[in-house]
Amino acid sequence: xxxxxxxxxxxxxxxxxxxxxxxxxxxxxxxxxxxxxxxxxxxxxxxxxxxxxxxxxxxxxxxxxxxxxxxxxxxxxxxxxxxxxxxxxxxxxxxxxxxxxxxxxxxxxxxxxxxxxxxxxxxxxxxxxxxxxxxxxxxxxxxxxxxxxxxxxxxxxxxxxxxxxxxxxxxxxxxxxxxxxxxxxxxxxxxxxxxxxxxxxxxxxxxxxxxxxxxxxxxxxxxxxxxxxxxxxxxxxxxxxxxxxxxxxxxxxxxxxxxxxxxxxxxxxxxxxxxxxxxxxxxxxxxxxxxxxxxxxxxxxxxxxxxxxxxxxxxxxxxxxxxxxxxxxxxxxxxxxxxxxxxxxxxxxxxxxxxxxxxxxxxxxxxxxxxxxxxxxxxxxxxxxxxxxxxxxxxxxxxxxxxxxxxxxxxxxxxxxxxxxxxxxxxxxxxxxxxxxxxxxxxxxxxx
Amino acid sequence: xxxxxxxxxxxxxxxxxxxxxxxxxxxxxxxxxxxxxxxxxxxxxxxxxxxxxxxxxxxxxxxxxxxxxxxxxxxxxxxxxxxxxxxxxxxxxxxxxxxxxxxxxxxxxxxxxxxxxxxxxxxxxxxxxxxxxxxxxxxxxxxxxxxxxxxxxxxxxxxxxxxxxxxxxxxxxxxxxxxxxxxxxxxxxxxxxxxxxxxxxxxxxxxxxxxxxxxxxxxxxxxxxxxxxxxxxxxxxxxxxxxxxxxxxxxxxxxxxxxxxxxxxxxxxxxxxxxxxxxxxxxxxxxxxxxxxxxxxxxxxxxxxxxxxxxxxxxxxxxxxxxxxxxxxxxxxx
Numbered sequence: 021x022x023x024x025x026x027x028x029x030x031x032x033x034x035x036x037x038x039x040x041x042x043x044x045x046x047x048x049x050x051x052x053x054x055x056x057x058x059x060x061x062x063x064x065x066x067x068x069x070x071x072x073x074x075x076x077x078x079x080x081x082x083x084x085x086x087x088x089x090x091x092x093x094x095x096x097x098x099x100x101x102x103x104x105x106x107x108x109x110x111x112x113x114x115x116x117x118x119x120x121x122x123x124x125x126x127x128x129x130x131x132x133x134x135x136x137x138x139x140x141x142x143x144x145x146x147x148x149x150x151x152x153x154x155x156x157x158x159x160x161x162x163x164x165x166x167x168x169x170x171x172x173x174x175x176x177x178x179x180x181x182x183x184x185x186x187x188x189x190x191x192x193x194x195x196x197x198x199x200x201x202x203x204x205x206x207x208x209x210x211x212x213x214x215x216x217x218x219x220x221x222x223x224x225x226x227x228x229x230x231x232x233x234x235x236x237x238x239x240x241x242x243x244x245x246x247x248x249x250x251x252x253x254x255x256x257x258x259x260x261x262x263x264x265x266x267x268x269x270x271x272x273x274x275x276x277x278x279x280x281x282x283x284x285x286x287x288x289x290x291x292x293x294x295x296x297x298x299x300x301x302x303x304x305x306x307x308x309x310x311x312x313x314x315x316x317x318x319x320x321x322x323x324x325x326x327x328x329x330x331x332x333x334x335x336x337x338x339x340x341x342x343x344x345x346x347x348x349x350x351x352x353x354x355x356x357x358x359x360x361x362x363x364x365x366x367x368x369x370x371x372x373x374x375x376x377x378x379x380x381x382x383x384x385x386x387x388x389x390x391x392x393x394x395x396x397x398x399x400x401x402x403x404x405x406x407x408x409x410x411x412x413x414x415x416x417x418x419x420x421x422x423x424x425x426x427x428x429x430x431x432x433x434x435x436x437x438x439x440x441x442x443x444x445x446x447x448x449x450x451x452x453x454x455x456x457x458x459x460x461x462x463x464x465x466x467x468x
Numbered sequence: 469x470x471x472x473x474x475x476x477x478x479x480x481x482x483x484x485x486x487x488x489x490x491x492x493x494x495x496x497x498x499x500x501x502x503x504x505x506x507x508x509x510x511x512x513x514x515x516x517x518x519x520x521x522x523x524x525x526x527x528x529x530x531x532x533x534x535x536x537x538x539x540x541x542x543x544x545x546x547x548x549x550x551x552x553x554x555x556x557x558x559x560x561x562x563x564x565x566x567x568x569x570x571x572x573x574x575x576x577x578x579x580x581x582x583x584x585x586x587x588x589x590x591x592x593x594x595x596x597x598x599x600x601x602x603x604x605x606x607x608x609x610x611x612x613x614x615x616x617x618x619x620x621x622x623x624x625x626x627x628x629x630x631x632x633x634x635x636x637x638x639x640x641x642x643x644x645x646x647x648x649x650x651x652x653x654x655x656x657x658x659x660x661x662x663x664x665x666x667x668x669x670x671x672x673x674x675x676x677x678x679x680x681x682x683x684x685x686x687x688x689x690x691x692x693x694x695x696x697x698x699x700x701x702x703x704x705x706x707x708x709x710x711x712x713x714x715x716x717x718x719x720x721x722x723x724x725x726x727x728x729x730x731x732x733x734x735x736x737x738x739x740x741x742x743x744x745x746x747x748x749x750x751x752x753x754x755x756x757x758x759x760x761x762x763x764x765x766x767x768x769x770x771x772x773x774x775x776x777x778x779x780x781x782x783x784x785x786x787x788x789x790x791x792x793x794x795x796x797x798x799x800x801x802x
Contacts, residue, residue: 121551124549124551124553125551125552125553125554125555126553126554126555127554127555127557128554128555128556128557128587129557129558130556130557130558130559130585130587130597131558131597142633143633145573145574145632146615146616146632146633147615147616147633148614148615148616148617148633148677148678148679149570149613149614149615149616149678150614150678150679151613151614151656151657151677151678152678163757163759164755164756164757164759164760164798164799165487165488165756165798165799165800166488166504166505166755166756166757166760166798167755167757167759167760169487169488169504169505170505170760170781170782172505173505173506182785185507185508185785185786186785186786188508188509190508190509190510240506240508
């Protein structure tokens with residue numbers, strides 16, 4: 021830019037930049053006594069040599085030449101008070117901090133040149149100690165402080181929650197991100213109940229890990245009553261500062277990282293047990309349409325649905341051919357929706373399931389199957405239980421279905437009558453997915 | 469060390485003088501301080517830039533020295549300052565061992581630059597830096613209980629006895645093809661033991677070593693202490709036992725009366741935890757009553773053993789990488 025040739029512009033620019041970027045007030049102190057005459061001389065000089073510059077290039081009302089004593093331009097008028105600190109400033113501060121740390125840390129450099137020492141000094145520093153006296157005056161052996169402490173502290177080696185000790189943040193204060201929480205222990209009584217247990221947890225821990233850490237610390241401090249040896253039996257609730265549990269909110273999700281919650285006071289609560297759980301033996305009911313049901317014993321809620329399906333099939337071996345079509349589980353309360361076999365029993369929130377073949381559901385699809393169907397291929401699409409018919413066949417079917425949608429349907433039994441390969445397209449309502457089943461059923465025969 | 473002071477420790481993370489100090493360090497660039505009786509880690513300090521090869525607590529129990537690559541750093545034991553308070557540098561290569569004069573007059577170090585050094589600790593103007601150079605990287609340096617002689621073991625298998633006052637030195641080589649890994653002298657200076665990388669343990673009886681007299685070494689016995697690399701040897705404070713640690717994942721305890729094997733401290737596979745990681749045992753330390761031994765090993769753990777029963781009493785778990793050194797002190801000043 022040609023402006024840079026102009027000293028008045030450069031000066032003015034610097035001046036304005038100084039004023040506008042200065043938020044310390046230093047510019048006022050420095051610039052207020054600035055010699056204005058000097059500025060004027062520069063200005064005149066510039067105006068006195070008009071031939072070298074074409075005035076048309078420069079509008080007359082250029083502000084840069086105006087020297088004002090006013091410092092009304094403030095940083096805030098330009099960037100609304102938010103002045104981002106430059107990287108340089110941040111870096112300088114970091115360096116300063118490091119330097120301060122180093123000042124606190126004395127540095128001792130090895131000196132290559134050995135200092136000459138007098139014999140006296142040498143003797144003082146490196147005199148050999150006479151050990152013969154010590155030998156004679158044998159110190160009577162006493163139990164060490166460690167032994168005393170070990171005796172006093174309870175045996176902790178069998179703390180069942182030891183795996184969670186790694187989330188303890190007590191030893192990390194100042195070096196790693198940690199969170200401090202006060203935990204009210206609702207299972208304790210008396211004084212213990214009124215005072216929270218302070219836990220320092222690593223910021224990386226999940227809620228489940230924090231529960232484990234609380235249990236570990238609880239056991240370490242030998243609190244009574246003893247905890248159940250299962251972290252899944254406990255949950256964390258929001259609590260008031262006085263220890264009152266806020267039951268209006270659900271417990272914190274065990275799988276979530278704890279750091280995302282901002283709570284500093286929580287309460288450890290034993291999860292309410294279901295009826296099945298109370299008898300210690302949990303039973304899962306698996307209904308098989310038209311063939312009764314099976315009760316399957318499960319030892320924990322952590323079992324996957326796949327395992328439960330496997331057990332159900334095993335139980336019903338003989339009555340249900342496991343080598344035949346694949347079976348899936350549905351919730352009894354939600355017919356037509358297969359459960360995710362990889363999820364746990366706990367996440368189901370129910371203990372009653374229904375065993376169905378994969379290409380039909382135990383409610384609606386079953387009913388469809390009652391319809392004697394001549395078509396080799398039919399398509400039905402279900403949206404959340406509503407049936408939309410697209411073909412003639414399906415319309416007929418829905419009429420049939422309507423007539424059959426009484427409670428009677430349960431008494432019908434579907435048997436395979438003849439074997440003929442057909443292709444059936446079924447759209448599962450909930451998932452909107454379309455799957456093509458190769459079935460061998462053509463005709464369905466209803467029996468009483 | 470008053471009891472009330474101790475009781476304030478823990479909840480707020482502030483470390484006060486505990487009568488028992490246990491610190492461990494290794495390859496994860498941290499030094500951890502443990503409550504020895506509970507197994508709880510109560511403090512962690514960062515040791516940036518380098519692993520820690522050796523740890524030692526000052527005799528006044530005020531500071532802990534950590535020897536790393538090219539420097540020795542001192543951390544305050546009685547505050548929560550996560551940064552070192554003194555940094556000794558100007559050394560090339562790794563510093564492999566560090567120790568102190570019993571009155572804290574000076575510190576000795578040995579390292580892979582083949583030099584053993586004496587650092588003045590008292591003041592800045594009275595320097596008594598001393599240096600002793602050998603021909604091979606130094607693995608271990610031990611101070612004779614008479615506080616006047618340093619025993620230096622190097623990688624060529626030589627053991628040097630350096631008289632600090634006269635600079636006189638003697639050397640002996642038990643096996644020229646093995647590297648000396650560790651040397652120990654018992655508290656009343658009657659025995660010296662050294663272990664090498666072939667698992668051999670050599671024992672000498674000591675005489676002399678007072679006044680102007682140099683220590684005389686008389687070979688006493690040699691034992692095949694381990695089948696593999698031996699890493700550390702330490703006499704118990706009451707001089708009745710000798711512990712040797714090894715790459716064979718165990719610690720052997722020997723009686724000093726006849727140097728027969730008393731017991732083998734090793735993790736049995738039958739213990740509750742399924743995955744027992746058995747790794748090299750790098751370092752060990754005795755309790756002052758010679759009843760307990762703390763060990764540091766490559767499975768990221770330190771363990772407290774009851775020697776008489778031969779079983780693990782406590783485990784110190786928290787390091788992210790191998791633990792290769794530890795410092796232990798359970799002798800509060802009376």
